[in-house]
Amino acid sequence: MNLKRKNPNPDPSSPDSDESTQLSSPFPDEVLERVLSLLNSRKDRNSVSLVCKDWYDAERWSRTHVFIGNCYSVSPEILTRRFPNIRSVTLKGKPRFSDFDLVPPKWGACVHSWLLVFATKYHFLEELRLKRMTVSDESLKFLALSFPNFKALSLLSCDGFSTDGLASITTHCKNLTELDIQENDIDDKSGKWLSCFPENFMSLEVLNFANLNSDVNFEALERLVSRCKSLRVLKVNENITLEQLQRLLVLAPHLREVGTGSLLQELTPHQHSELKSAFSNCKNLNILSGFTEVTSIFLPVLYPACTNLTFLNLSYAVLQSDELSNLLIHCPLLQRLWVLDSVEDEGLEAVGSNCPLLEELRVFPAADPHEDEIVHGNCPDFTHFRLCIMNPRQPDYQTVSGFLTDLTFEYIGKYAKNLETLSVAFAGSSDWGMECVLKGCPKLRKLEIRDCPFGNAALLSSFRKYESMRSLWMSGCKVTMNGCRLLAQEMPRLNVEVIKECGNDDCQADKLYVYRSVAGPRKDAPPFVLTL
Amino acid sequence: MERSVNYGGNDLNLEATELRLGLPGSDEHEKQSYPSVRISNKRASPEVAEESSSLSNSNVSDARNGDQDSAPPAKAQVVGWPPIRSYRRNSFQQKKTEADGAGAGAGMYVKVSMDGAPYLRKVDLKVYKSYPMLLKALENLFKLTIGEYSEREGYNGSEFAPTYEDKDGDWMLVGDVPWDMFISTCKRLRIMKGLEAKGLGCL
Numbered sequence: 001m002n003l004k005r006k007n008p009n010p011d012p013s014s015p016d017s018d019e020s021t022q023l024s025s026p027f028p029d030e031v032l033e034r035v036l037s038l039l040n041s042r043k044d045r046n047s048v049s050l051v052c053k054d055w056y057d058a059e060r061w062s063r064t065h066v067f068i069g070n071c072y073s074v075s076p077e078i079l080t081r082r083f084p085n086i087r088s089v090t091l092k093g094k095p096r097f098s099d100f101d102l103v104p105p106k107w108g109a110c111v112h113s114w115l116l117v118f119a120t121k122y123h124f125l126e127e128l129r130l131k132r133m134t135v136s137d138e139s140l141k142f143l144a145l146s147f148p149n150f151k152a153l154s155l156l157s158c159d160g161f162s163t164d165g166l167a168s169i170t171t172h173c174k175n176l177t178e179l180d181i182q183e184n185d186i187d188d189k190s191g192k193w194l195s196c197f198p199e200n201f202m203s204l205e206v207l208n209f210a211n212l213n214s215d216v217n218f219e220a221l222e223r224l225v226s227r228c229k230s231l232r233v234l235k236v237n238e239n240i241t242l243e244q245l246q247r248l249l250v251l252a253p254h255l256r257e258v259g260t261g262s263l264l265q266e267l268t269p270h271q272h273s274e275l276k277s278a279f280s281n282c283k284n285l286n287i288l289s290g291f292t293e294v295t296s297i298f299l300p301v302l303y304p305a306c307t308n309l310t311f312l313n314l315s316y317a318v319l320q321s322d323e324l325s326n327l328l329i330h331c332p333l334l335q336r337l338w339v340l341d342s343v344e345d346e347g348l349e350a351v352g353s354n355c356p357l358l359e360e361l362r363v364f365p366a367a368d369p370h371e372d373e374i375v376h377g378n379c380p381d382f383t384h385f386r387l388c389i390m391n392p393r394q395p396d397y398q399t400v401s402g403f404l405t406d407l408t409f410e411y412i413g414k415y416a417k418n419l420e421t422l423s424v425a426f427a428g429s430s431d432w433g434m435e436c437v438l439k440g441c442p443k444l445r446k447l448e449i450r451d452c453p454f455g456n457a458a459l460l461s462s463f464r465k466y467e468s469m470r471s472l473w474m475s476g477c478k479v480t481m482n483g484c485r486l487l488a489q490e491m492p493r494l495n496v497e498v499i500k501e502c503g504n505d506d507c508q509a510d511k512l513y514v515y516r517s518v519a520g521p522r523k524d525a526p527p528f529v530l531t532l
Numbered sequence: 533m534e535r536s537v538n539y540g541g542n543d544l545n546l547e548a549t550e551l552r553l554g555l556p557g558s559d560e561h562e563k564q565s566y567p568s569v570r571i572s573n574k575r576a577s578p579e580v581a582e583e584s585s586s587l588s589n590s591n592v593s594d595a596r597n598g599d600q601d602s603a604p605p606a607k608a609q610v611v612g613w614p615p616i617r618s619y620r621r622n623s624f625q626q627k628k629t630e631a632d633g634a635g636a637g638a639g640m641y642v643k644v645s646m647d648g649a650p651y652l653r654k655v656d657l658k659v660y661k662s663y664p665m666l667l668k669a670l671e672n673l674f675k676l677t678i679g680e681y682s683e684r685e686g687y688n689g690s691e692f693a694p695t696y697e698d699k700d701g702d703w704m705l706v707g708d709v710p711w712d713m714f715i716s717t718c719k720r721l722r723i724m725k726g727l728e729a730k731g732l733g734c735l
Contacts, residue, residue, distance in 0.1 A: 099617040157619065183619045211623075295659050316623070322672070365616055425615060 140165030152178035162187035191216035235259025260290030280304035325350035409433035413440025456483030
């Protein structure tokens with residue numbers, strides 16, 4: 001039920017129309033739209049929309065998915081005006097450093113105002129994926145009741161809601177295919193939301209409740225899994241025992257992604273072999289995750305299931321190097337691996353030896369750095385240069401920190417021509433470092449900096465650069481309010497926001513967040529966010 | 533709208549117009565702690581921060597040249613490093629408190645130290661069903677041989693002896709009491725080395 005657009009061809013008698021109608025596309029708009037509807041890449045679509053007005057129009061009518069990297073860069077009104085036929089929205093809210101507690105609570109990024117507009121303009125909305133947004137139970141209920149075709153909800157690092165909100169979704173969304181709740185700051189009251197799926201509900205394909213702590217009714221889950229024949233992703237929480245996991249795997253051997261629950265149950269030899277057999281019957285398994293409190297006894301159960309594994313997420317598993325090595329021998333096709341540094345150098349060497357197809361390796365710190373007994377040797381020469389996601393097919397992302405001088409940034413500016421995201425902490429020696437990056441990285445989109453000695457000179461050295469970027473974050477640096485005001489003055493189309501925390505020097509800009517926007521300054525800014 | 537004004541600090545002399553508590557003429561670029569000395573309830577104490585950053589600025593090149601004379605602090609902690617997302621930190625801490633609190637069901641992690649090793653390890657006693665399994669695991673963990681247990685002579689055949697601290701705070705030789713009693717009373721493990729270890733065996 002696409003809305004058809006009116007004939008955009010101008011009146012033939014108007015002055016500039018003669019040539020343009022003769023030169024315009026030799027086939028009807030409907031064909032152009034049909035062709036463009038096959039384009040999925042955002043970048044391609046953005047390029048298409050720049051070709052000419054006809055193509056811009058054809059593109060905007062045929063676009064069904066929109067990605068908004070910063071919810072304050074555009075308003076829902078502007079969005080719905082340009083793209084009338086959207087079925088799927090991805091929205092990201094708070095700056096990434098909010099994951100590290102650097103953004104105060106109640107900062108913003110509420111989804112509700114978006115939902116209100118979508119309810120009228122995108123009545124047939126099917127998918128909503130939110131990252132770092134504030135979502136209330138009221139919003140979730142509104143969502144569940146306003147969109148009859150709603151299919152997929154994904155919430156990552158969001159906050160503001162409880163399991164009651166989830167219950168609204170499971171109760172009312174009759175066509176739900178995806179419910180993915182990951183790493184949210186959620187008020188986990190109970191697991192009853194799972195039992196709210198109606199008994200005749202069968203469409204679920206993705207279910208991820210790995211990060212919820214409350215018990216769900218296992219019988220309800222079992223029945224759900226057995227009737228949802230298209231289920232391909234199942235990630236359970238830690239209250240699901242190994243025996244229960246085995247029963248679920250037997251019901252759904254076609255699963256592609258599995259997240260394990262608790263691995264602590266002591267199994268009889270019979271249960272052990274049943275579990276192993278259940279895993280080995282999952283011939284389509286590509287992705288495994290979970291593994292909290294993993295024991296060595298459990299790991300061999302997985303070996304037969306690892307043949308086709310492409311992504312193994314062990315980032316919550318405290319493994320020793322030999323345990324990892326023994327597991328990786330069975331994972332020849334692995335492309336992505338996330339581990340804790342408990343595996344040490346030997347573990348990483350095993351990665352190199354066993355996984356020739358590996359493209360991405362992420363090593364997470366295992367220990368809480370504030371625990372007294374974890375002493376990192378007497379070595380002041382930490383390697384603080386951490387590279388994340390050096391995936392040859394994807395744009396580069398780097399995290400750099402800890403006691404590095406400007407020279408590093410000079411090199412980054414000189415050689416990192418594909419760099420899109422840079423995250424810097426406790427590094428650099430002067431403004432020059434930041435200037436090098438701003439001047440030297442043409443594809444830079446996001447720059448987030450904390451606790452570095454960069455000041456106004458660096459901030460203002462390439463102020464026009466910020467319009468080509470999604471955002472800049474600087475906290476704990478040497479930037480002052482005057483510097484920020486100057487930037488705001490020079491670049492009226494940027495939102496220059498300073499987060500003020502009480503008790504600090506009024507001249508220092510504690511936390512600066514700069515981003516481009518066509519929606520103007522925020523209308524919902526809390527009192528501690530000053531828009532300059 | 534093009535402007536040709538240079539916004540470099542020198543031309544506008546932004547520092548001169550700013551209110552601050554430093555002495556006039558003090559250089560903005562001199563080595564200060566940048567895990568900052570600003571009052572903020574989220575930062576660690578400035579002394580710790582200053583220690584680590586001055587280490588970085590003045591000593592980092594020394595360290596790279598292999599000069600170990602400048603004694604580094606054993607623990608250079610900087611708040612915010614390593615960058616662990618608060619979600620992960622909270623979920624690990626939650627597991628820690630659960631493990632510490634509940635004995636049954638959750639793991640029973642105890643610290644293991646070895647004389648001469650720079651860092652401690654942790655093992656989950658619940659995973660091992662018997663002394664031989666535990667000792668084998670310790671041997672693997674620390675790459676050593678512990679030797680055979682005998683009631684009379686303790687551990688023969690190596691210079692290492694596994695000991696544990698019990699609920700009363702006493703250091704006991706591992707292996708004397710039944711396994712179940714051991715895991716319910718063991719608070720931490722220590723692998724003693726050398727003469728001290730032999731001394732225990734002779735009692």
